[in-house]
Amino acid sequence: MNTVSGDSNEVPLGARGAARHFTAAAFWPSLAEGRIPGRLSFDAREARFSSEHGDCALDLAAVELRLGGANDRLVFLSDPKDPASTVFTADMTVLDEPALLKDQRLAEAVSQLRRKRSWQRALLLAVPVGLVLLVLGLWFSRDAIVNVVVRRIPPSVEVRVGDLAAGQLIAPQQIHDAQLQDLLEQLVASLEAVASDQYQYTFALVEDSSINAFALPGGRAALHTGLILEATSLSEIQGVLAHEMAHVQQRHSLRNMASSAGLFLVVQTVLGDLSGLLAVAADGGLSLATLRFSRDFEREADDIGLDLLQAANIDPWGLPLFLEKLQASHEDAGGAVTVISETLDFLSTHPASQERIDRLEQRLAEMAVEPRRVGSGQVELVAFQTALRQYLGSEQTANADEVD
Numbered sequence: 157m158n159t160v161s162g163d164s165n166e167v168p169l170g171a172r173g174a175a176r177h178f179t180a181a182a183f184w185p186s187l188a189e190g191r192i193p194g195r196l197s198f199d200a201r202e203a204r205f206s207s208e209h210g211d212c213a214l215d216l217a218a219v220e221l222r223l224g225g226a227n228d229r230l231v232f233l234s235d236p237k238d239p240a241s242t243v244f245t246a247d248m249t250v251l252d253e254p255a256l257l258k259d260q261r262l263a264e265a266v267s268q269l270r271r272k273r274s275w276q277r278a279l280l281l282a283v284p285v286g287l288v289l290l291v292l293g294l295w296f297s298r299d300a301i302v303n304v305v306v307r308r309i310p311p312s313v314e315v316r317v318g319d320l321a322a323g324q325l326i327a328p329q330q331i332h333d334a335q336l337q338d339l340l341e342q343l344v345a346s347l348e349a350v351a352s353d354q355y356q357y358t359f360a361l362v363e364d365s366s367i368n369a370f371a372l373p374g375g376r377a378a379l380h381t382g383l384i385l386e387a388t389s390l391s392e393i394q395g396v397l398a399h400e401m402a403h404v405q406q407r408h409s410l411r412n413m414a415s416s417a418g419l420f421l422v423v424q425t426v427l428g429d430l431s432g433l434l435a436v437a438a439d440g441g442l443s444l445a446t447l448r449f450s451r452d453f454e455r456e457a458d459d460i461g462l463d464l465l466q467a468a469n470i471d472p473w474g475l476p477l478f479l480e481k482l483q484a485s486h487e488d489a490g491g492a493v494t495v496i497s498e499t500l501d502f503l504s505t506h507p508a509s510q511e512r513i514d515r516l517e518q519r520l521a522e523m524a525v526e527p528r529r530v531g532s533g534q535v536e537l538v539a540f541q542t543a544l545r546q547y548l549g550s551e552q553t554a555n556a557d558e559v560d
């Protein structure tokens with residue numbers, strides 16, 4: 157037995173058992189050039205390094221500890237009197253070594269290194285956590301950012317976006333009839349007179365039997381013929397008009413468009429480059445599906461719409477009563493789940509109806525606003541509906557003539 161390594165002989169096999177060995181390396185010019193792989197162990201007085209080039213030792217009374225290497229993942233041991241000779245290990249459990257902890261000076265050095273490492277670990281963890289929080293924060297404040305930025309888009313740009321969208325959503329089915337347009341504009345005029353905003357409202361009559369209305373950016377809006385024919389009072393139509401005007405005023409469709417198109421586009425627009433926004437608008441960036449609004453937008457449009465109706469001295473009960481009627485017919489038709497077709501109806505494009513009805517009625521009750529007597533505005537309504545039916549009837553006849 158002649159090749160037993162030195163340390164097993166030197167370490168006393170006392171009560172604490174065999175000394176631990178740490179995989180280590182050294183730069184020790186007197187042993188060899190460059191990095192020398194080997195093992196590190198301790199006894200009461202020395203840190204010993206053994207390698208195939210030979211052994212060496214550092215006096216614990218003089219040794220200094222420091223962290224080094226990439227991310228401070230190595231513990232270095234060296235004697236300040238001979239800094240070129242150093243032993244290092246990646247095994248951090250070396251900091252638990254009893255021989256180091258027994259010496260007060262080294263024990264302090266060890267606890268300093270530990271503190272440094274836990275700070276570094278906390279920092280390493282904090283960077284990705286911070287990034288995740290930043291991304292989450294941006295995501296959750298996305299709507300707020302969109303709102304702030306969209307408000308800075310000038311109305312002239314909105315009008316151009318609205319015109320482009322109208323080309324696709326309104327123009328194909330728009331009714332161009334002077335008498336009908338005049339009747340509609342009379343209804344809009346009384347609301348527009350009290351609206352304190354910079355928009356010029358242009359409501360179009362769209363030939364579509366579904367009960368719906370929608371607003372585009374910049375003041376363009378559409379009323380389906382189905383809605384006019386199904387109304388039982390003028391204030392129902394006016395309620396819908398006021399609600400749509402509120403959507404315009406609050407830039408809801410532009411906000412929807414901006415949210416779905418991305419923040420980049422909005423920022424680009426605010427910086428004065430309209431090409432992106434106009435390209436999206438021309439490319440069908442606003443469809444009836446993107447005109448479907450959130451509950452918050454609907455509540456906002458209801459509240460502002462109600463104020464407009466009150467200011468214009470129009471019976472504000474028209475809006476909740478109209479919603480109630482739609483809701484009831486929806487339920488008759490088989491409940492809330494209906495097939496969403498190309499022509500989304502008012503309840504699908506302006507959702508959360510029951511909640512909205514309750515809210516509107518509660519608000520009106522709080523303001524002690526009574527519904528007006530049945531029959532107010534009936535003459536105008538009947539005139540409007542009769543003119544519309546005549547127009548649609550003559551159109552059918554014209555079509556039939558063409559077929560003949």
Ligand SMILES: [Zn+2]
Binds near residue numbers: 457505
């Ligand atoms: Zn709405």
